[in-house]
Amino acid sequence: MMKHAAQFAPFALSLIMASSAQAQDPSAMLTDYLVPAYQQLAATADAQIDAMETLCQTPSEANLHTAREGFADLVSAYAYAEPVRFGPIKLNDRLERLYFWPDRKSTGLKQVQKALVGEDESVLSVDSLQDKSVALQGLNALEYVLHGALADKLKTDANSHACRYGETIAQNMWAMADQMVVDLVAEDGLIAQFENPQERSALFRTEEDVLKISFETFSHFPEIISATRLNEWAEEKPNLNVLPLRRAGLSMNLVLRDIEGVSAAFDAFTGTDEHEEMLASAFDAYRFELDNALRNAKELSAHSNQEILADDALRKKVHYLRIVLNSLRDIANEQIAPELGLVVGFSSLDGD
Incomplete structure:
Protein backbone atom coordinates (compact mmCIF):
# COMPACT_ATOMS: atom_id res chain seq x y z
CA MET A 1 0.00 0.00 0.00
CA MET A 2 0.99 3.60 -0.49
CA LYS A 3 2.85 5.00 2.48
CA HIS A 4 2.46 8.66 1.67
CA ALA A 5 -0.94 8.93 -0.01
CA ALA A 6 -2.02 12.45 -0.94
CA GLN A 7 -4.62 13.89 1.40
CA PHE A 8 -7.26 15.95 -0.37
CA ALA A 9 -9.07 18.92 1.06
CA PRO A 10 -11.85 20.69 -0.84
CA PHE A 11 -10.28 22.80 -3.55
CA ALA A 12 -9.14 25.85 -1.65
CA LEU A 13 -6.80 27.67 -3.98
CA SER A 14 -7.59 31.25 -3.07
CA LEU A 15 -7.31 33.64 -5.97
CA ILE A 16 -7.99 37.34 -5.45
CA MET A 17 -7.91 39.88 -8.22
CA ALA A 18 -5.11 42.37 -7.57
CA SER A 19 -5.24 44.38 -10.80
CA SER A 20 -7.16 44.74 -14.04
CA ALA A 21 -4.83 42.47 -16.04
CA GLN A 22 -6.73 40.12 -18.33
CA ALA A 23 -5.97 36.95 -20.25
CA GLN A 24 -6.52 36.99 -23.98
CA ASP A 25 -9.96 35.34 -23.90
CA PRO A 26 -10.85 32.77 -21.24
CA SER A 27 -14.02 31.83 -23.12
CA ALA A 28 -11.84 30.50 -25.96
CA MET A 29 -10.80 27.71 -23.61
CA LEU A 30 -14.42 26.57 -23.74
CA THR A 31 -15.23 27.16 -27.40
CA ASP A 32 -11.92 26.01 -28.90
CA TYR A 33 -11.02 23.20 -26.51
CA LEU A 34 -13.79 22.05 -24.18
CA LEU A 190 -21.44 28.14 -19.41
CA ILE A 191 -20.07 29.86 -22.54
CA ALA A 192 -22.76 32.53 -22.32
CA GLN A 193 -21.99 33.02 -18.65
CA PHE A 194 -18.27 33.32 -19.41
CA GLU A 195 -18.84 35.88 -22.15
CA ASN A 196 -21.38 37.92 -20.21
CA PRO A 197 -20.87 37.63 -16.44
CA GLN A 198 -23.74 39.07 -14.41
CA GLU A 199 -23.80 40.56 -10.93
CA ARG A 200 -26.72 38.27 -10.04
CA SER A 201 -24.89 35.12 -11.14
CA ALA A 202 -23.92 32.62 -8.47
CA LEU A 203 -20.77 31.65 -10.40
CA PHE A 204 -19.40 34.50 -12.50
CA ARG A 205 -20.32 37.99 -11.41
CA THR A 206 -17.34 39.68 -13.05
CA GLU A 207 -14.69 39.06 -15.69
CA GLU A 208 -12.30 38.58 -12.80
CA ASP A 209 -14.32 35.53 -11.68
CA VAL A 210 -14.05 34.08 -15.18
CA LEU A 211 -10.30 34.61 -15.29
CA LYS A 212 -9.86 33.14 -11.84
CA ILE A 213 -11.63 29.83 -12.49
CA SER A 214 -9.99 29.46 -15.91
CA PHE A 215 -6.54 29.89 -14.42
CA GLU A 216 -7.14 27.19 -11.81
CA THR A 217 -6.92 24.54 -14.56
CA PHE A 218 -3.23 25.29 -15.08
CA SER A 219 -2.38 25.73 -11.43
CA HIS A 220 -4.29 22.80 -10.01
CA PHE A 221 -4.60 19.98 -12.54
CA PRO A 222 -0.88 19.19 -13.08
CA GLU A 223 -0.68 18.62 -9.34
CA ILE A 224 -3.68 16.29 -9.51
CA ILE A 225 -1.92 14.20 -12.16
CA SER A 226 1.18 13.92 -10.02
CA ALA A 227 -0.69 13.13 -6.81
CA THR A 228 -3.37 10.72 -8.07
CA ARG A 229 -1.78 9.08 -11.14
CA LEU A 230 1.94 8.96 -10.37
CA ASN A 231 2.36 9.20 -6.61
CA GLU A 232 2.68 5.44 -6.10
CA TRP A 233 5.83 5.49 -8.25
CA ALA A 234 7.54 7.53 -5.51
CA GLU A 235 7.51 4.42 -3.33
CA GLU A 236 10.64 2.27 -3.13
CA LYS A 237 8.54 -0.74 -4.13
CA PRO A 238 5.49 0.56 -6.01
CA ASN A 239 2.32 -1.50 -5.74
CA LEU A 240 1.15 -1.82 -9.34
CA ASN A 241 -2.27 -3.00 -8.16
CA VAL A 242 -3.20 0.51 -6.98
CA LEU A 243 -2.36 2.27 -10.25
CA PRO A 244 -5.29 3.71 -12.23
CA LEU A 245 -6.74 1.59 -15.04
CA ARG A 246 -3.98 -0.98 -14.59
CA ARG A 247 -6.11 -3.95 -15.70
CA ALA A 248 -6.53 -2.38 -19.13
CA GLY A 249 -2.87 -1.37 -19.25
CA LEU A 250 -3.81 2.29 -19.62
CA SER A 251 -2.16 3.90 -16.58
CA MET A 252 0.36 5.94 -18.54
CA ASN A 253 -1.99 6.52 -21.48
CA LEU A 254 -4.30 8.23 -19.02
CA VAL A 255 -1.45 10.48 -17.87
CA LEU A 256 -0.44 11.34 -21.44
CA ARG A 257 -3.96 12.30 -22.48
CA ASP A 258 -4.43 14.33 -19.29
CA ILE A 259 -1.33 16.36 -20.17
CA GLU A 260 -2.40 16.70 -23.80
CA GLY A 261 -5.68 18.11 -22.52
CA VAL A 262 -3.85 20.65 -20.37
CA SER A 263 -1.76 21.58 -23.40
CA ALA A 264 -4.79 22.16 -25.63
CA ALA A 265 -6.59 24.14 -22.92
CA PHE A 266 -3.48 26.27 -22.36
CA ASP A 267 -3.15 27.05 -26.07
CA ALA A 268 -6.79 28.16 -26.18
CA PHE A 269 -6.41 30.21 -22.98
CA THR A 270 -3.28 32.07 -24.09
CA GLY A 271 -4.43 32.69 -27.65
CA THR A 272 -2.21 33.74 -30.55
CA ASP A 273 -1.93 37.49 -29.95
CA GLU A 274 1.17 39.04 -28.46
CA HIS A 275 1.27 39.59 -24.70
CA GLU A 276 3.16 42.01 -22.51
CA GLU A 277 6.78 40.97 -22.09
CA MET A 278 6.57 39.57 -18.55
CA LEU A 279 3.34 37.68 -19.20
CA ALA A 280 4.72 36.31 -22.47
CA SER A 281 7.83 35.14 -20.61
CA ALA A 282 5.70 33.39 -17.98
CA PHE A 283 3.58 31.72 -20.67
CA ASP A 284 6.76 30.60 -22.47
CA ALA A 285 8.13 29.07 -19.25
CA TYR A 286 4.91 27.14 -18.75
CA ARG A 287 4.86 25.96 -22.35
CA PHE A 288 8.50 24.82 -22.09
CA GLU A 289 7.76 22.62 -19.09
CA LEU A 290 4.51 21.44 -20.64
CA ASP A 291 6.43 20.23 -23.69
CA ASN A 292 8.86 18.42 -21.38
CA ALA A 293 5.93 16.72 -19.68
CA LEU A 294 4.40 15.73 -23.01
CA ARG A 295 7.65 14.18 -24.28
CA ASN A 296 8.21 12.14 -21.14
CA ALA A 297 4.60 11.01 -20.85
CA LYS A 298 4.57 9.94 -24.50
CA GLU A 299 7.69 7.83 -23.99
CA LEU A 300 6.35 6.26 -20.80
CA SER A 301 2.98 5.49 -22.39
CA ALA A 302 4.76 3.12 -24.80
CA HIS A 303 5.66 0.86 -21.85
CA SER A 304 3.60 -1.28 -19.50
CA ASN A 305 3.62 -0.69 -15.76
CA GLN A 306 5.63 -3.91 -15.36
CA GLU A 307 8.25 -2.70 -17.85
CA ILE A 308 8.57 0.63 -16.05
CA LEU A 309 8.92 -1.13 -12.68
CA ALA A 310 11.73 -3.32 -14.01
CA ASP A 311 13.70 -0.51 -15.69
CA ASP A 312 15.55 2.02 -13.50
CA ALA A 313 15.87 4.45 -16.40
CA LEU A 314 12.10 4.47 -16.91
CA ARG A 315 11.51 4.81 -13.18
CA LYS A 316 13.69 7.92 -13.25
CA LYS A 317 11.61 9.31 -16.10
CA VAL A 318 8.48 8.91 -13.98
CA HIS A 319 10.23 10.74 -11.16
CA TYR A 320 11.26 13.50 -13.57
CA LEU A 321 7.69 13.75 -14.89
CA ARG A 322 6.40 14.30 -11.37
CA ILE A 323 8.97 17.06 -10.89
CA VAL A 324 7.91 18.73 -14.14
CA LEU A 325 4.22 18.55 -13.24
CA ASN A 326 4.89 20.20 -9.89
CA SER A 327 7.02 22.78 -11.71
CA LEU A 328 4.00 23.62 -13.88
CA ARG A 329 1.99 24.30 -10.73
CA ASP A 330 4.75 26.56 -9.42
CA ILE A 331 5.14 28.48 -12.68
CA ALA A 332 1.39 29.04 -12.80
CA ASN A 333 1.26 30.26 -9.21
CA GLU A 334 4.51 32.22 -9.03
CA GLN A 335 4.96 33.61 -12.55
CA ILE A 336 1.68 33.63 -14.47
CA ALA A 337 -0.66 34.52 -11.60
CA PRO A 338 1.09 37.81 -10.68
CA GLU A 339 1.10 38.91 -14.32
CA LEU A 340 -2.63 38.26 -14.54
CA GLY A 341 -3.21 40.18 -11.32
CA LEU A 342 -3.98 37.09 -9.27
CA VAL A 343 -2.83 36.54 -5.70
CA VAL A 344 -2.52 32.82 -5.07
CA GLY A 345 -3.29 31.21 -1.73
CA PHE A 346 -2.35 27.75 -0.45
CA SER A 347 -2.41 24.59 -2.48
CA SER A 348 -5.44 22.32 -2.54
CA LEU A 349 -3.32 19.23 -2.01
CA ASP A 350 -1.57 18.36 1.21
CA GLY A 351 1.01 15.65 1.02
CA ASP A 352 3.17 14.07 -1.65
Whole structure:
Protein backbone atom coordinates (compact mmCIF):
# COMPACT_ATOMS: atom_id res chain seq x y z
CA MET A 1 0.00 0.00 0.00
CA MET A 2 0.99 3.60 -0.49
CA LYS A 3 2.85 5.00 2.48
CA HIS A 4 2.46 8.66 1.67
CA ALA A 5 -0.94 8.93 -0.01
CA ALA A 6 -2.02 12.45 -0.94
CA GLN A 7 -4.62 13.89 1.40
CA PHE A 8 -7.26 15.95 -0.37
CA ALA A 9 -9.07 18.92 1.06
CA PRO A 10 -11.85 20.69 -0.84
CA PHE A 11 -10.28 22.80 -3.55
CA ALA A 12 -9.14 25.85 -1.65
CA LEU A 13 -6.80 27.67 -3.98
CA SER A 14 -7.59 31.25 -3.07
CA LEU A 15 -7.31 33.64 -5.97
CA ILE A 16 -7.99 37.34 -5.45
CA MET A 17 -7.91 39.88 -8.22
CA ALA A 18 -5.11 42.37 -7.57
CA SER A 19 -5.24 44.38 -10.80
CA SER A 20 -7.16 44.74 -14.04
CA ALA A 21 -4.83 42.47 -16.04
CA GLN A 22 -6.73 40.12 -18.33
CA ALA A 23 -5.97 36.95 -20.25
CA GLN A 24 -6.52 36.99 -23.98
CA ASP A 25 -9.96 35.34 -23.90
CA PRO A 26 -10.85 32.77 -21.24
CA SER A 27 -14.02 31.83 -23.12
CA ALA A 28 -11.84 30.50 -25.96
CA MET A 29 -10.80 27.71 -23.61
CA LEU A 30 -14.42 26.57 -23.74
CA THR A 31 -15.23 27.16 -27.40
CA ASP A 32 -11.92 26.01 -28.90
CA TYR A 33 -11.02 23.20 -26.51
CA LEU A 34 -13.79 22.05 -24.18
CA VAL A 35 -16.74 21.90 -26.58
CA PRO A 36 -14.85 19.70 -29.09
CA ALA A 37 -13.49 17.61 -26.22
CA TYR A 38 -16.96 16.93 -24.80
CA GLN A 39 -18.32 16.25 -28.29
CA GLN A 40 -15.56 13.69 -28.82
CA LEU A 41 -16.30 12.11 -25.45
CA ALA A 42 -19.97 11.77 -26.39
CA ALA A 43 -19.10 10.33 -29.82
CA THR A 44 -16.66 7.83 -28.32
CA ALA A 45 -19.20 6.74 -25.70
CA ASP A 46 -21.76 6.29 -28.47
CA ALA A 47 -19.31 4.07 -30.38
CA GLN A 48 -18.73 2.07 -27.20
CA ILE A 49 -22.46 1.46 -26.88
CA ASP A 50 -22.40 -0.10 -30.34
CA ALA A 51 -19.34 -2.20 -29.52
CA MET A 52 -20.92 -3.51 -26.32
CA GLU A 53 -24.22 -4.24 -28.07
CA THR A 54 -22.39 -6.26 -30.72
CA LEU A 55 -20.42 -8.13 -28.06
CA CYS A 56 -23.58 -8.96 -26.13
CA GLN A 57 -25.41 -10.23 -29.18
CA THR A 58 -22.46 -12.03 -30.76
CA PRO A 59 -19.90 -12.96 -28.09
CA SER A 60 -16.46 -13.76 -29.46
CA GLU A 61 -12.82 -13.05 -28.80
CA ALA A 62 -12.75 -10.64 -31.74
CA ASN A 63 -15.73 -8.66 -30.50
CA LEU A 64 -14.30 -8.53 -26.98
CA HIS A 65 -11.08 -7.17 -28.47
CA THR A 66 -13.06 -4.51 -30.33
CA ALA A 67 -14.90 -3.53 -27.15
CA ARG A 68 -11.62 -3.27 -25.27
CA GLU A 69 -10.16 -1.06 -28.01
CA GLY A 70 -13.25 1.10 -27.78
CA PHE A 71 -12.76 1.35 -24.03
CA ALA A 72 -9.19 2.58 -24.57
CA ASP A 73 -10.57 5.25 -26.91
CA LEU A 74 -13.15 6.20 -24.29
CA VAL A 75 -10.46 6.60 -21.63
CA SER A 76 -8.46 8.73 -24.05
CA ALA A 77 -11.42 11.00 -24.79
CA TYR A 78 -12.30 11.38 -21.11
CA ALA A 79 -8.75 12.12 -20.00
CA TYR A 80 -8.32 14.78 -22.70
CA ALA A 81 -11.45 16.58 -21.47
CA GLU A 82 -10.76 16.08 -17.77
CA PRO A 83 -8.43 19.02 -16.90
CA VAL A 84 -11.29 21.56 -16.82
CA ARG A 85 -12.92 20.65 -13.54
CA PHE A 86 -15.58 23.34 -13.36
CA GLY A 87 -18.87 23.86 -15.13
CA PRO A 88 -20.92 20.94 -16.52
CA ILE A 89 -18.59 18.19 -15.29
CA LYS A 90 -19.12 19.32 -11.69
CA LEU A 91 -22.92 19.19 -11.90
CA ASN A 92 -24.78 16.16 -10.52
CA ASP A 93 -21.54 14.44 -9.45
CA ARG A 94 -20.57 13.86 -13.09
CA LEU A 95 -16.85 14.06 -12.40
CA GLU A 96 -17.03 11.12 -9.99
CA ARG A 97 -19.68 9.27 -12.01
CA LEU A 98 -17.54 9.36 -15.14
CA TYR A 99 -14.36 8.29 -13.37
CA PHE A 100 -14.32 7.41 -9.69
CA TRP A 101 -10.68 7.80 -8.67
CA PRO A 102 -8.80 7.46 -6.42
CA ASP A 103 -10.69 4.42 -5.17
CA ARG A 104 -9.24 4.20 -1.68
CA LYS A 105 -9.51 0.77 -0.03
CA SER A 106 -11.06 -0.51 -3.31
CA THR A 107 -14.51 0.47 -2.05
CA GLY A 108 -15.80 1.12 -5.56
CA LEU A 109 -14.29 -2.08 -6.95
CA LYS A 110 -16.04 -4.14 -4.28
CA GLN A 111 -19.37 -2.56 -5.26
CA VAL A 112 -18.80 -3.44 -8.92
CA GLN A 113 -17.82 -7.01 -8.06
CA LYS A 114 -20.91 -7.40 -5.88
CA ALA A 115 -23.17 -6.14 -8.66
CA LEU A 116 -21.63 -8.59 -11.13
CA VAL A 117 -21.53 -11.67 -8.92
CA GLY A 118 -25.07 -11.04 -7.66
CA GLU A 119 -26.30 -10.15 -11.15
CA ASP A 120 -27.93 -7.00 -9.80
CA GLU A 121 -30.72 -6.12 -12.24
CA SER A 122 -30.77 -2.48 -11.09
CA VAL A 123 -27.50 -1.73 -12.90
CA LEU A 124 -29.00 -2.71 -16.26
CA SER A 125 -30.91 0.51 -16.95
CA VAL A 126 -29.51 4.01 -17.13
CA ASP A 127 -32.30 5.46 -14.97
CA SER A 128 -31.67 3.11 -12.07
CA LEU A 129 -27.89 3.12 -12.50
CA GLN A 130 -27.81 6.90 -12.16
CA ASP A 131 -29.37 6.58 -8.69
CA LYS A 132 -26.70 4.16 -7.48
CA SER A 133 -23.17 4.69 -6.19
CA VAL A 134 -20.96 6.83 -8.43
CA ALA A 135 -18.41 3.99 -8.42
CA LEU A 136 -20.80 1.78 -10.41
CA GLN A 137 -21.33 4.24 -13.26
CA GLY A 138 -18.16 5.05 -15.18
CA LEU A 139 -14.74 4.06 -16.46
CA ASN A 140 -13.56 2.04 -13.46
CA ALA A 141 -16.67 -0.13 -13.55
CA LEU A 142 -16.47 -0.63 -17.32
CA GLU A 143 -12.78 -1.50 -17.05
CA TYR A 144 -13.58 -4.29 -14.61
CA VAL A 145 -16.38 -5.59 -16.83
CA LEU A 146 -14.03 -5.81 -19.82
CA HIS A 147 -10.77 -6.76 -18.07
CA GLY A 148 -11.75 -8.21 -14.69
CA ALA A 149 -12.06 -11.73 -13.36
CA LEU A 150 -15.26 -12.52 -15.26
CA ALA A 151 -14.28 -10.96 -18.58
CA ASP A 152 -13.51 -14.23 -20.36
CA LYS A 153 -17.20 -15.14 -20.20
CA LEU A 154 -17.91 -12.22 -22.51
CA LYS A 155 -16.38 -14.30 -25.30
CA THR A 156 -18.95 -17.08 -24.93
CA ASP A 157 -22.07 -15.98 -23.04
CA ALA A 158 -24.64 -14.14 -25.14
CA ASN A 159 -26.56 -11.31 -23.50
CA SER A 160 -24.87 -11.96 -20.18
CA HIS A 161 -25.56 -9.76 -17.19
CA ALA A 162 -21.97 -8.49 -17.25
CA CYS A 163 -22.14 -7.51 -20.90
CA ARG A 164 -25.48 -5.74 -20.54
CA TYR A 165 -24.09 -3.90 -17.50
CA GLY A 166 -21.13 -2.74 -19.60
CA GLU A 167 -23.49 -1.51 -22.31
CA THR A 168 -25.52 0.39 -19.69
CA ILE A 169 -22.36 2.07 -18.38
CA ALA A 170 -21.51 3.23 -21.90
CA GLN A 171 -25.07 4.55 -22.33
CA ASN A 172 -24.78 6.37 -19.01
CA MET A 173 -21.48 7.96 -20.01
CA TRP A 174 -22.92 9.03 -23.34
CA ALA A 175 -25.92 10.65 -21.63
CA MET A 176 -23.65 12.63 -19.33
CA ALA A 177 -21.26 13.73 -22.08
CA ASP A 178 -24.10 14.74 -24.39
CA GLN A 179 -25.72 16.84 -21.66
CA MET A 180 -22.36 18.41 -20.84
CA VAL A 181 -22.16 19.71 -24.42
CA VAL A 182 -25.67 21.16 -24.06
CA ASP A 183 -24.74 22.76 -20.74
CA LEU A 184 -21.84 24.50 -22.47
CA VAL A 185 -23.55 25.81 -25.60
CA ALA A 186 -27.10 26.50 -24.42
CA GLU A 187 -28.37 30.06 -24.52
CA ASP A 188 -27.84 30.34 -20.78
CA GLY A 189 -24.96 27.83 -20.68
CA LEU A 190 -21.44 28.14 -19.41
CA ILE A 191 -20.07 29.86 -22.54
CA ALA A 192 -22.76 32.53 -22.32
CA GLN A 193 -21.99 33.02 -18.65
CA PHE A 194 -18.27 33.32 -19.41
CA GLU A 195 -18.84 35.88 -22.15
CA ASN A 196 -21.38 37.92 -20.21
CA PRO A 197 -20.87 37.63 -16.44
CA GLN A 198 -23.74 39.07 -14.41
CA GLU A 199 -23.80 40.56 -10.93
CA ARG A 200 -26.72 38.27 -10.04
CA SER A 201 -24.89 35.12 -11.14
CA ALA A 202 -23.92 32.62 -8.47
CA LEU A 203 -20.77 31.65 -10.40
CA PHE A 204 -19.40 34.50 -12.50
CA ARG A 205 -20.32 37.99 -11.41
CA THR A 206 -17.34 39.68 -13.05
CA GLU A 207 -14.69 39.06 -15.69
CA GLU A 208 -12.30 38.58 -12.80
CA ASP A 209 -14.32 35.53 -11.68
CA VAL A 210 -14.05 34.08 -15.18
CA LEU A 211 -10.30 34.61 -15.29
CA LYS A 212 -9.86 33.14 -11.84
CA ILE A 213 -11.63 29.83 -12.49
CA SER A 214 -9.99 29.46 -15.91
CA PHE A 215 -6.54 29.89 -14.42
CA GLU A 216 -7.14 27.19 -11.81
CA THR A 217 -6.92 24.54 -14.56
CA PHE A 218 -3.23 25.29 -15.08
CA SER A 219 -2.38 25.73 -11.43
CA HIS A 220 -4.29 22.80 -10.01
CA PHE A 221 -4.60 19.98 -12.54
CA PRO A 222 -0.88 19.19 -13.08
CA GLU A 223 -0.68 18.62 -9.34
CA ILE A 224 -3.68 16.29 -9.51
CA ILE A 225 -1.92 14.20 -12.16
CA SER A 226 1.18 13.92 -10.02
CA ALA A 227 -0.69 13.13 -6.81
CA THR A 228 -3.37 10.72 -8.07
CA ARG A 229 -1.78 9.08 -11.14
CA LEU A 230 1.94 8.96 -10.37
CA ASN A 231 2.36 9.20 -6.61
CA GLU A 232 2.68 5.44 -6.10
CA TRP A 233 5.83 5.49 -8.25
CA ALA A 234 7.54 7.53 -5.51
CA GLU A 235 7.51 4.42 -3.33
CA GLU A 236 10.64 2.27 -3.13
CA LYS A 237 8.54 -0.74 -4.13
CA PRO A 238 5.49 0.56 -6.01
CA ASN A 239 2.32 -1.50 -5.74
CA LEU A 240 1.15 -1.82 -9.34
CA ASN A 241 -2.27 -3.00 -8.16
CA VAL A 242 -3.20 0.51 -6.98
CA LEU A 243 -2.36 2.27 -10.25
CA PRO A 244 -5.29 3.71 -12.23
CA LEU A 245 -6.74 1.59 -15.04
CA ARG A 246 -3.98 -0.98 -14.59
CA ARG A 247 -6.11 -3.95 -15.70
CA ALA A 248 -6.53 -2.38 -19.13
CA GLY A 249 -2.87 -1.37 -19.25
CA LEU A 250 -3.81 2.29 -19.62
CA SER A 251 -2.16 3.90 -16.58
CA MET A 252 0.36 5.94 -18.54
CA ASN A 253 -1.99 6.52 -21.48
CA LEU A 254 -4.30 8.23 -19.02
CA VAL A 255 -1.45 10.48 -17.87
CA LEU A 256 -0.44 11.34 -21.44
CA ARG A 257 -3.96 12.30 -22.48
CA ASP A 258 -4.43 14.33 -19.29
CA ILE A 259 -1.33 16.36 -20.17
CA GLU A 260 -2.40 16.70 -23.80
CA GLY A 261 -5.68 18.11 -22.52
CA VAL A 262 -3.85 20.65 -20.37
CA SER A 263 -1.76 21.58 -23.40
CA ALA A 264 -4.79 22.16 -25.63
CA ALA A 265 -6.59 24.14 -22.92
CA PHE A 266 -3.48 26.27 -22.36
CA ASP A 267 -3.15 27.05 -26.07
CA ALA A 268 -6.79 28.16 -26.18
CA PHE A 269 -6.41 30.21 -22.98
CA THR A 270 -3.28 32.07 -24.09
CA GLY A 271 -4.43 32.69 -27.65
CA THR A 272 -2.21 33.74 -30.55
CA ASP A 273 -1.93 37.49 -29.95
CA GLU A 274 1.17 39.04 -28.46
CA HIS A 275 1.27 39.59 -24.70
CA GLU A 276 3.16 42.01 -22.51
CA GLU A 277 6.78 40.97 -22.09
CA MET A 278 6.57 39.57 -18.55
CA LEU A 279 3.34 37.68 -19.20
CA ALA A 280 4.72 36.31 -22.47
CA SER A 281 7.83 35.14 -20.61
CA ALA A 282 5.70 33.39 -17.98
CA PHE A 283 3.58 31.72 -20.67
CA ASP A 284 6.76 30.60 -22.47
CA ALA A 285 8.13 29.07 -19.25
CA TYR A 286 4.91 27.14 -18.75
CA ARG A 287 4.86 25.96 -22.35
CA PHE A 288 8.50 24.82 -22.09
CA GLU A 289 7.76 22.62 -19.09
CA LEU A 290 4.51 21.44 -20.64
CA ASP A 291 6.43 20.23 -23.69
CA ASN A 292 8.86 18.42 -21.38
CA ALA A 293 5.93 16.72 -19.68
CA LEU A 294 4.40 15.73 -23.01
CA ARG A 295 7.65 14.18 -24.28
CA ASN A 296 8.21 12.14 -21.14
CA ALA A 297 4.60 11.01 -20.85
CA LYS A 298 4.57 9.94 -24.50
CA GLU A 299 7.69 7.83 -23.99
CA LEU A 300 6.35 6.26 -20.80
CA SER A 301 2.98 5.49 -22.39
CA ALA A 302 4.76 3.12 -24.80
CA HIS A 303 5.66 0.86 -21.85
CA SER A 304 3.60 -1.28 -19.50
CA ASN A 305 3.62 -0.69 -15.76
CA GLN A 306 5.63 -3.91 -15.36
CA GLU A 307 8.25 -2.70 -17.85
CA ILE A 308 8.57 0.63 -16.05
CA LEU A 309 8.92 -1.13 -12.68
CA ALA A 310 11.73 -3.32 -14.01
CA ASP A 311 13.70 -0.51 -15.69
CA ASP A 312 15.55 2.02 -13.50
CA ALA A 313 15.87 4.45 -16.40
CA LEU A 314 12.10 4.47 -16.91
CA ARG A 315 11.51 4.81 -13.18
CA LYS A 316 13.69 7.92 -13.25
CA LYS A 317 11.61 9.31 -16.10
CA VAL A 318 8.48 8.91 -13.98
CA HIS A 319 10.23 10.74 -11.16
CA TYR A 320 11.26 13.50 -13.57
CA LEU A 321 7.69 13.75 -14.89
CA ARG A 322 6.40 14.30 -11.37
CA ILE A 323 8.97 17.06 -10.89
CA VAL A 324 7.91 18.73 -14.14
CA LEU A 325 4.22 18.55 -13.24
CA ASN A 326 4.89 20.20 -9.89
CA SER A 327 7.02 22.78 -11.71
CA LEU A 328 4.00 23.62 -13.88
CA ARG A 329 1.99 24.30 -10.73
CA ASP A 330 4.75 26.56 -9.42
CA ILE A 331 5.14 28.48 -12.68
CA ALA A 332 1.39 29.04 -12.80
CA ASN A 333 1.26 30.26 -9.21
CA GLU A 334 4.51 32.22 -9.03
CA GLN A 335 4.96 33.61 -12.55
CA ILE A 336 1.68 33.63 -14.47
CA ALA A 337 -0.66 34.52 -11.60
CA PRO A 338 1.09 37.81 -10.68
CA GLU A 339 1.10 38.91 -14.32
CA LEU A 340 -2.63 38.26 -14.54
CA GLY A 341 -3.21 40.18 -11.32
CA LEU A 342 -3.98 37.09 -9.27
CA VAL A 343 -2.83 36.54 -5.70
CA VAL A 344 -2.52 32.82 -5.07
CA GLY A 345 -3.29 31.21 -1.73
CA PHE A 346 -2.35 27.75 -0.45
CA SER A 347 -2.41 24.59 -2.48
CA SER A 348 -5.44 22.32 -2.54
CA LEU A 349 -3.32 19.23 -2.01
CA ASP A 350 -1.57 18.36 1.21
CA GLY A 351 1.01 15.65 1.02
CA ASP A 352 3.17 14.07 -1.65
